[in-house]
Amino acid sequence: MNNFIFENATKVYFGKGCVKEYLSCLTKRYGSTVMLAYGGGSIKRNGIYDEVTAILKEAGKKVVEFSGIMANPTCAKVLEGAKVAKENGVELILGVGGGSVMDCCKAISIAARYDGDVWANFWARTGVFDFEPLPLGVIVTVTGTGSECNGGAVITNEARKVKTGRDYPACNPRFALLDPTYTYSVPKFQMVSGGFDILSHIMETYFSEPNESNVSDDISEALMRNVIKSLRAAILNPEDYTARSNLMWDAAMAENRIIKLGKMCDFECHQMEHQLGAYTNCNHGAGLAVLHPVYYRHIYREGLAKFKQFAVNVWGISADGKTDEEIALAGIDALEDFIVEIGLPVTLQDLGVTESTDLKAIADSCNLAPGSYKKMSHEEILEIFKECF
Secondary structure, eight states: OOOOOOOOOOOEEEEEHHHHHHHHHHHHGGOOOOEEEEESSHHHHSHHHHHHHHHHHHEEEEEEEEEEOOSSHHHHHHHHHHHHHHHHHEEEEEEEESHHHHHHHHHHHHHTTTTTTIIIIIIOOOOOOSSSOEEEEEEEEEESSSSGOOEEEEEEEETEEEEEEEOOGGSSSSSEEEEEGGGTSSSSHHHHHHHHHHHHHHHHSSSOOOOOOOOHHHHHHHHHHHHHHHHOOOOOOTOOOOHHHHHHHHHHHHHHHHHTTTOOEEEEEEEEHHHHHHOOOOOHHHHHHHHHHHHHHHHGGGGGGHHHHHHHHOOOOOOOOOOHHHHHHHHHHHHHHHHHHHTTTSGGGGOOTTOOOOOHHHHHHHOOOTTOOOOOHHHHHHHHHHHHO
């Protein structure tokens, strides 16, 4: 394994009833004013909003609301949230939702304590902290991104058509409350797209050097098998607690930095999807589902041994009578079949991309990730987009 330094500052409270049990005492140390941040209002329909606000008010907190955080949070929304936090003397941000809410809140935690250009100094390039971000706690209601256990935040600059992620340990939530029952009411498409995002995070770490036997790859294989099994179970029964709790912890394990230890990591597929999202505002997990099989058919020869291992150890493909290449391709086929099985799109047209969409401009705007088995070019990314169309 490669050398590494490991840190994760987030304290996780996991399980049924954890919000009722721990939220009040967790907020005691952060002053009297809490900014409750959330998305489009689903937490008001499913009762989570009432439960959380009642706990905060009983604890004597002044609650300042910040709602309307969109699926691909924008720089403008971050600045809006920072303004609310500053004007109201907010001492703790409490993000309630999925990855978009958590990402937006992390960026707000920086912007609320920083007077410069947040985009230019923390997203366009890696930022330097000489201040402490506003404290953040999160309550997860949608499983997928694993944003609850890291300092990562993906933000879209609409004017520049750039969607960029940065991971700052200083922005790790101070605490994360994970109650699997909070995910029961998530619509099926949102659940499966989030589930595929988990799988994508694991695959992008797995399909990278080192290729020698290592702990991170062994954990990743177990996680991938569990995501596949649990997602199938949750589709059959949305209130299968075992499946939902497994998916919730799979998401956290995929992005709490543990499986990345000693790995190069290949995030090219995420880079491509981010720019698709910046130009088209497509669903993140759905975009990844379209891209992954095609991308992997472009790179599998350079990582043949690992793709064979993926086919055998994750999908149970028999190696009998097959060449290594045939086994590897069978694993990619199994991944694509699973995408169809769970009801995610398989073409860019399914995502709403039309012939008028400038795929070349999107391809040219993609960052070229260094961890891939095969060095990508903007020309090959354009080929991938065209094959996905």
